[in-house]
Amino acid sequence: MTDTGATDVAFAYVDVFAAKPLTGAPLTLVPDADGIVEEQMRAVAREFNQSETTFVQRPVRPGTTYRLRSFTPSGAEVFGAGHNALGAWLWLAQSGRLDGDGGTFVQHIGDDVLPVHVERPDGGPAVVTMEQSAPVFGAVATDRAGLAGALGLSPDDLVADRDARVVSTGAGHLLVPVRDRAGVDRAAPDAGRLTAVLRQAGGEGCYLYTHDTVDPAATAYTRFFNPAMGIAEDPATGTAAGPLAALLVDGGDVAPRPAGEARVVVEQGHSMGRPSTIVVTVAGSRVRISGSGLVVAQGTMLVPEAA
Structure with a gap:
């Protein structure tokens, strides 16, 4: 907490579906977001002004690994699992938050609980494969x-x-x-x-x-x-x-x-x-998307206390 009544919050930029920096889809990611309420999430997404900003939280449903919430700059919450979710798993893999070099995990996003597979082919960048809902x-x-x-x-x-x-x-x-x-x-x-x-x-x-x-x-x-x-x-x-x-x-x-x-x-x-x-x-009826990407920037921002 600073004397401005705001808290330092860590964030990262991830270029998703990208083979090199500054290509693919940019995602702002806020890890360790359990202390951030929805009002603050919407304000942070508006500040970054990316197509989506994703917040990683501890699981609230049994059998899940992480809960993800994503918002657009207008404050709309996104419930589908696309680059907003894949970028989160790339960051988790590259930051050592997942056991070993990969495996199968479970994400909770919106009302969906969906499996995610992470691997590192030949020790290279992580590749994430995510299950989506049936068409x-x-x-x-x-x-x-x-x-x-x-x-x-x-x-x-x-x-x-x-x-x-x-x-x-x-x-x-x-x-x-x-x-x-x-x-x-x-x-x-x-x-x-x-x-x-x-x-x-x-x-x-x-x-x-x-x-x-x-x-x-x-x-x-x-x-x-x-x-x-x-x-x-x-x-x-x-x-x-x-x-x-x-x-x-x-x-x-x-x-x-x-x-x-x-x-x-x-x-x-x-x-x-x-x-x-x-x-x-x-x-x-099984649809899965796969991709890789890179963490291209990390930092902190000041987030005001919730009203």
């Missing part, structure tokens, strides 16, 4: 012209014979098929119009995708917008990549391998200068 296929956006206009595109930019549909593996996002990479990069959403489209469809965010990829070995090239949650654009979105993979497998775009598991590689962040790669595997 739920939701509503279709029926007004194609309205959707295209909200994205700053024309209806011809959208794939003619493929619906834009809400799919959830923990968070429901509207998945919008676009003809080519140029169209995805050209999108310039109108925040108000897109928010109205998303509310009507029952989606939280909007994930544009095309099979016109940078890397021929990748499956989809994407961009993510979530104006209602205060996220203009996100460079890597695990909570959207999981639903996209489930949709592509369900629709026959990606075939399972002989072992019965389909592998989907998602590119994101190129238009922001923060390229990222998200690997998703789908086997029936």
Whole structure:
């Protein structure tokens, strides 16, 4: 406690789904957050102004390893397990908070209790694989012209014979098929119009995708917008990549391998200068995302006492 009535709180920056610093999705992480109440969490997330800030707490449910809570700058809590959760586990692994070089752990996020596997291939950087919730296929956006206009595109930019549909593996996002990479990069959403489209469809965010990829070995090239949650654009979105993979497998775009598991590689962040790669595997209703990353900064900040 300082004479300003505030407490020093440790934080870290983690670049998630990144192979080198200053790429991928930046995450602010606050470990040892048991003494921080929700009001303070929202204020801290607003201060850092990242797409999400995650707080790591001791478990409150039997059989779980850690509880995670994540907030956007607008103060909305995020319940899906994407880069917000994966970055927390990368930090826990790199900070020696997990027993040994890895293993299987259990995270509590929102109402979900989900397994997490951490490993260090050949002693290198930690790779985290997280289970998401079973896919739920939701509503279709029926007004194609309205959707295209909200994205700053024309209806011809959208794939003619493929619906834009809400799919959830923990968070429901509207998945919008676009003809080519140029169209995805050209999108310039109108925040108000897109928010109205998303509310009507029952989606939280909007994930544009095309099979016109940078890397021929990748499956989809994407961009993510979530104006209602205060996220203009996100460079890597695990909570959207999981639903996209489930949709592509369900629709026959990606075939399972002989072992019965389909592998989907998602590119994101190129238009922001923060390229990222998200690997998703789908086997029936089981959806898992994998990725690595780096802790790029650590420090402390002053957090005022709760009112």
